[in-house]
Amino acid sequence: MLRAEQIHSGYGRTKILAGLSLRVEPGEMVAVLGRNGVGKTTLLRTIVGHQRTSEGRLEFDGREISRLPVHARARLGIAYVPDSRDVFPGLSVLDNLRVAAYAAGRGAKRRTPEEMLAEFPALAEKRDARGGSLSGGQQQILAVARALIASPKMLLLDEPSEGVQPSIVQEIAALIRSANERLGVTVVLVEQNLDFAVRVAPTAHLMNRGSLVRTLPTAELLNDKLLQREYLGV
Amino acid sequence: MSAALSLGRRVPGEVLVLAAIVLAAILVSSLASEFQANEWTLWVLYGLLALSFTFIWGHGGIFSFGQAAFFGLGGYAYSVAAINLLPHTNETITALLTGALVGAIAAGLVGYFIFYGDVNDVAVAIITLAFSLVLLTVMSGTADPKYHIGTAQLGGYNGMVGVPPITVGLPGGTPMALSQQSTLELFAIVAGAIAVGVHVLLRRPFGRVVAALRVNELRTLLLGFDVRRYKLATFMLGGAIAGLAGAGYAAWGIFISPAVFGLQQAAFVAIWVLLGGRTSLLGAFVGVVLVEELTSKLGGNAGDSTPIVLGAVLIAVVLLLPAGIVPTLQRWGRRLLPGPRERPSPARASERTGPENAQAAAPVLASEAAWGAGGEEVLRADELGKRFGGVRALDRVSVDFPGRGLSCLIGPNGAGKSTFFHLLSGRHRPSTGEVVLDGRRITSWRPDRRARAGLGIKLQVPSLYHELSASENMWLAAYARTRSASRADRRAAEMLDWLGLAERAADPASVLSHGQQQWLEIGMVVATEPKVILLDEPTAGMSPEETQKTARLVTALAEQAAVIVVEHDMDFVRELDAPVMMFHEGSLFAHGSISELREDERILDIYLGRPVGVEG
Numbered sequence: 001m002l003r004a005e006q007i008h009s010g011y012g013r014t015k016i017l018a019g020l021s022l023r024v025e026p027g028e029m030v031a032v033l034g035r036n037g038v039g040k041t042t043l044l045r046t047i048v049g050h051q052r053t054s055e056g057r058l059e060f061d062g063r064e065i066s067r068l069p070v071h072a073r074a075r076l077g078i079a080y081v082p083d084s085r086d087v088f089p090g091l092s093v094l095d096n097l098r099v100a101a102y103a104a105g106r107g108a109k110r111r112t113p114e115e116m117l118a119e120f121p122a123l124a125e126k127r128d129a130r131g132g133s134l135s136g137g138q139q140q141i142l143a144v145a146r147a148l149i150a151s152p153k154m155l156l157l158d159e160p161s162e163g164v165q166p167s168i169v170q171e172i173a174a175l176i177r178s179a180n181e182r183l184g185v186t187v188v189l190v191e192q193n194l195d196f197a198v199r200v201a202p203t204a205h206l207m208n209r210g211s212l213v214r215t216l217p218t219a220e221l222l223n224d225k226l227l228q229r230e231y232l233g234v
Numbered sequence: 235m236s237a238a239l240s241l242g243r244r245v246p247g248e249v250l251v252l253a254a255i256v257l258a259a260i261l262v263s264s265l266a267s268e269f270q271a272n273e274w275t276l277w278v279l280y281g282l283l284a285l286s287f288t289f290i291w292g293h294g295g296i297f298s299f300g301q302a303a304f305f306g307l308g309g310y311a312y313s314v315a316a317i318n319l320l321p322h323t324n325e326t327i328t329a330l331l332t333g334a335l336v337g338a339i340a341a342g343l344v345g346y347f348i349f350y351g352d353v354n355d356v357a358v359a360i361i362t363l364a365f366s367l368v369l370l371t372v373m374s375g376t377a378d379p380k381y382h383i384g385t386a387q388l389g390g391y392n393g394m395v396g397v398p399p400i401t402v403g404l405p406g407g408t409p410m411a412l413s414q415q416s417t418l419e420l421f422a423i424v425a426g427a428i429a430v431g432v433h434v435l436l437r438r439p440f441g442r443v444v445a446a447l448r449v450n451e452l453r454t455l456l457l458g459f460d461v462r463r464y465k466l467a468t469f470m471l472g473g474a475i476a477g478l479a480g481a482g483y484a485a486w487g488i489f490i491s492p493a494v495f496g497l498q499q500a501a502f503v504a505i506w507v508l509l510g511g512r513t514s515l516l517g518a519f520v521g522v523v524l525v526e527e528l529t530s531k532l533g534g535n536a537g538d539s540t541p542i543v544l545g546a547v548l549i550a551v552v553l554l555l556p557a558g559i560v561p562t563l564q565r566w567g568r569r570l571l572p573g574p575r576e577r578p579s580p581a582r583a584s585e586r587t588g589p590e591n592a593q594a595a596a597p598v599l600a601s602e603a604a605w606g607a608g609g610e611e612v613l614r615a616d617e618l619g620k621r622f623g624g625v626r627a628l629d630r631v632s633v634d635f636p637g638r639g640l641s642c643l644i645g646p647n648g649a650g651k652s653t654f655f656h657l658l659s660g661r662h663r664p665s666t667g668e669v670v671l672d673g674r675r676i677t678s679w680r681p682d683r684r685a686r687a688g689l690g691i692k693l694q695v696p697s698l699y700h701e702l703s704a705s706e707n708m709w710l711a712a713y714a715r716t717r718s719a720s721r722a723d724r725r726a727a728e729m730l731d732w733l734g735l736a737e738r739a740a741d742p743a744s745v746l747s748h749g750q751q752q753w754l755e756i757g758m759v760v761a762t763e764p765k766v767i768l769l770d771e772p773t774a775g776m777s778p779e780e781t782q783k784t785a786r787l788v789t790a791l792a793e794q795a796a797v798i799v800v801e802h803d804m805d806f807v808r809e810l811d812a813p814v815m816m817f818h819e820g821s822l823f824a825h826g827s828i829s830e831l832r833e834d835e836r837i838l839d840i841y842l843g844r845p846v847g848v849e850g
Contacts, residue, residue: 013748014696014775035841036647037774037802161843162647192646193843209778209803225838233838234644234804234816234831 001026001154001186002047007056007066009046016042018210019056024154029180029187031197031218034207034231040190041083043207044156047188048080049073061153075105077153083162085143089132093123096131096146104150116145122171137168141175148179154186155179161196173199194232198222206231248430255426263419271414272486277526278421279482281519282428284506286475289432292512293441294468295448297355299500300344300362301476303369306494307340308333308477309484310373310388313397316485318384324403330481337477338470345469349462363500370495393491400485421482428475429515439719444468446699446710453697453755457714458685458762505544509551511558520560612637612796613658613689613766617667620653627653629820630666635766640792642807642828643800645817646841652770654817655800659691659768660684672765685714690764690795694771696751700744704735704754707743711758725761733757733787749780756787766796773806785809804828818846 002024009017016039024030034040045051047058049070058066065073074080088096097113104110117124122141126134134142140160147155157176161169173196179185191197197204198218206214206221208231221227263271283305290296315329344365348358377390388394400417403409412420435441447454447461455461484490493499502525510521525544532540555562613635620628628650635641645651656662658669660681668677676684681691699707705726712725730736733753738746743754752772759767769788773781785806791797792812801807807814808828815825818840824831831837836846 010748010775012696013744013746013751015748016775018777035802035804037771166845191843192841195842195844209805210775228842229832229838233841234807234814234828 001028001061002188003057003059004047005057005059007046007058008054009042009051010054011051016210017046017053020207020211022205022212024186024188026153026186027180027184028203029176029189029201030203030205031189031191031201032205032207032212033191033194033197033221035192038207039210040207041158042210044080044082044158044188044190047073047156048078074150074152077151078156079147079150079152079154080156081140081143081147081158081160083158085139087131087134087139087142087146089130091131092128093117093131093134093142094127096142097123097149100146100149109151111149111151113149116149120145120175135165135168137164137172140164140168140172144172144175144179148183148185151183152185154188157187157189159191159193160189161191161193169193169196170199172196176200192232194218194222194228248434252426252430255430256423259419259422259426263415263422266415266418268414271418273526275414275418275421275486276483277519277522278418278425279479279486280502280506280522280526282421282425282479282482283476283503284510284518284522285425285429285432285515286472286479287503287507288510288512288515288518289475290468290472291507292514293436293448294444294465294472295451296465296469296472297359298362298469298472299359299504300341300365301472301503302500303362303366303495304337304341304473304476305480305483305499305503306366306369306373306490306492308337308480309490309494310394310480311336311477312481312484313394313490314383314386316398316401317386317394317396320398320401320409323405324401324407324409326398326401326485329398330400330478330485333481333484334474334478337480338474340477341470341473342466345466345473349465349469363497366495366500367497370492373492373495389491391492393489393493394484395489397484397488397490399488400482417486424478424482425519428478432475433515439713439722440464440467442706442710443713446702449699449701450697452693453699453758454710455680455682456685456691456693456697457711457758458682459714460682505548507558508548509559511561514558514560514564517558517560521558524559610637611635612672613798614670615654615658615667616670618654618657618664618669619666620657620662621665626820628657628664631817631820631822632667633815633822635796635798637765637796638793640788640797640799640810640812642810642812642814643798643817644802644804644807644814645823646843648819649817649823650820651800651817653820655768655770655798658798659689659693685762685764688763688765690759690762690767692755692759692767692769692772694774696748696755698743698751698755698758701742703740703742704746705730705739707754708758708761711761715762729757729761749776749783752776752780752784753787756784756791760791764795766798767791769797769799771801771803772799773801773803778805781806782809 004020004022006019006021007017008015008019020043032040032043042051046053049068053066057064060076060078088099094113097116101110101113117127120141122138123145126138131139131142160172164172176187177200180187189197189201201218204216204218204221205212266274283301287301290298312329312333315332316326319328320326344362348361353361374391376388377392379387381388386394400412400420401409402412443459443464447464451461506521506525507518509524510517528544529540532543551559611634615631615633617630617632618628619630631654643651643654653662657664660679664677668675671687671689674687676687708726708729709722713719713722716722716725730739735750735754738750743751746754756772773784776784788797788799788810813825814828814831816823816831816837824834824837839846
């Protein structure tokens with residue numbers, strides 16, 4: 001589904017990704033874990049196209065995409081939920097979904113806002129509430145639903161658990177898993193919250209200094225305090 | 235024109251240029267007919283007005299529509315002074331200088347509120363334009379005879395009539411009004427002298443600082459320059475030049491009316507400079523001549539379409555020659571005649587250079603014997619707290635930092651360490667508590683004052699003067715401390731040497747590698763000889779090798795000053811092996827060595843996103 005080969009990316013002369021390689025198979029769910037500042041967000045932004053790669057190959061669905069603009073990548077089926085969530089604060093929940101549905105065009109796979117509300121009961125309750133009035137967790141759920149409305153092939157999530165109360169964190173994990181099971185959407189999750197990552201993704205990639213340093217089952221990482229300290233703690 | 239800023243070069247050619255201008259002025263004005271002399275005098279005066287705008291905008295980065303207002307005020311000041319003084323002094327040169335003085339004072343008043351009120355750039359343009367339009371309205375309303383200053387009637391929208399031309403003479407002697415040719419001669423020489431003077435000024439330390447704050451105001455502020463004062467001085471000088479031009483304009487036309495405060499005049503100043511080239515002093519005059527020639531040619535045939543044609547020309551120039559006409563011609567000229575100036579090739583840029591010998595050479599840092607404050611506490615945070623809206627980002631944190639040595643601040647996202655850092659640096663004002671530097675409360679000080687008091691700040695993103703060379707960058711930092719051009723020259727060379735960047739001295743900062751940029755900026759902070767150095771993620775984006783070099787550099791600095799580093803990169807923190815303070819949820823959660831913190835299960839849990847009580 002996604003293949004990154006030795007990609008480099010950064011801001012000006014500041015390199016953030018330094019020769020990162022990552023393969024994600026169709027339908028797979030992976031977590032990219034690492035401390036602040038190792039380049040996790042930049043990785044997602046580079047896949048989406050907000051950041052240019054200066055070197056390396058980036059393939060999606062067998063197609064080189066590193067020179068495609070953001071909207072073209074979105075049409076190929078890459079959906080991105082940034083850590084800021086970017087829910088339109090002045091629009092209702094329903095209108096937030098409608099905007100996304102409109103942007104997704106008239107493709108056969110496009111789903112309707114009503115379908116999404118049926119699938120996400122937490123949102124149905126709040127359908128007329130303004131986006132800005134939702135709690136952090138509810139905004140996160142809305143952002144995920146909005147990303148799924150175009151039936152993407154791959155969903156990129158940047159720290160969906162951050163600033164969300166523990167009960168809703170579990171709900172979000174369940175939503176992501178069910179989207180993967182029922183729709184077959186591939187998931188790349190960037191996280192610092194290990195427990196959340198374990199609940200969602202079977203595979204963990206550890207990231208440090210702009211590249212991936214280890215790949216292992218998340219359950220194994222959960223028991224390896226040494227690795228946790230090395231790459232996630234102090 | 236970064237090349238024009240090269241260090242330590244005195245161009246004796248400027249005297250020659252001035253002499254040439256004087257000769258040309260005498261020659262041209264003696265050959266010119268009265269009509270031509272009259273027209274050319276106007277061009278020279280408009281050129282001077284344009285020059286004042288080139289100076290404050292092209293070089294000082296202040297986009298102001300106020301130049302026309304200062305021009306008009308200068309004109310009115312000349313008129314009032316000349317009408318009142320001429321019968322007594324038999325000359326109007328005093329009135330001419332009064333025009334310049336009034337321009338400077340008006341610019342000083344407007345500038346004080348703009349710069350000391352921290353008004354943003356767009357608002358500066360709007361406020362200055364409004365200032366000009368207010369003057370238009372006010373001066374238009376002075377038609378009643380009761381509005382007079384001495385014997386001078388202000389005349390309202392009709393303007394002031396009977397303004398004396400340029401007159402020379404001695405008190406008690408006979409006044410002699412200058413002929414058209416002599417007036418042209420006088421103003422051409424004055425304009426030439428001012429242009430040469432501005433050219434020289436821009437190469438003096440003052441001009442370099444002004445150029446620096448245009449390129450990167452934040453860095454300039456953090457080096458300890460009072461950017462408000464520099465901007466105000468620039469603005470006042472621009473006001474004086476515009477005022478002088480306006481005074482000349484009133485003398486030239488023996489008339490002044492509120493039309494000079496109008497929108498059209500304000501817009502023309504910007505148009506002249508955009509056409510001529512906004513960094514080129516010569517361009518100011520070229521822009522005026524082009525626009526005036528075009529207008530007078532069109533005036534005969536095209537009539538009403540003049541503004542359309544002018545607008546089209548302006549758009550074409552901005553799109554096709556964004557640098558303006560004169561700088562573009564200069565560039566073409568240089569390409570045709572390859573001179574001795576060679577551009578440093580990035581190919582030469584070896585990535586190896588860096589602070590190899592940082593530890594060995596550390597004593598070189600201090601130009602005086604004692605630099606840091608020693609073992610005593612130098613920086614104290616006292617119950618420091620900050621709220622953003624309803625969010626408590628930092629909750630009454632108290633920390634002492636000793637005069638020498640290293641401290642690392644760590645913590646997960648949102649822990650409050652960046653807030654703490656920015657309360658120390660002065661970017662944020664605390665909601666509670668005090669910051670004490672060297673026994674002085676600096677809580678409400680601006681960053682530049684903190685810098686002068688000994689707080690050196692390096693923000694996360696490299697903040698350099700990208701178009702200036704490495705040595706010019708370093709010179710500015712050294713000058714902030716030494717206030718002496720020659721000592722700053724020496725110090726800059728020493729510092730670059732120490733950083734291992736000597737061979738890159740002439741290269742623009744923008745072509746340095748990321749690591750070299752970070753080292754250069756750290757070096758610039760050091761060149762200001764701070765007692766405390768704040769570093770925000772100095773190794774972000776660095777290779778492991780560069781990170782190690784940075785660790786050596788930082789360790790060497792900590793022998794002479796207090797160094798406080800905010801970091802995410804634990805490899806770097808381990809390498810530094812210094813006391814660590816860990817923030818969590820706005821409080822200081824733990825402190826100790828990195829290996830001690832490593833043993834703490836709660837800290838691991840915090841980093842993994844698990845809820846942990848703050849107490850303990």
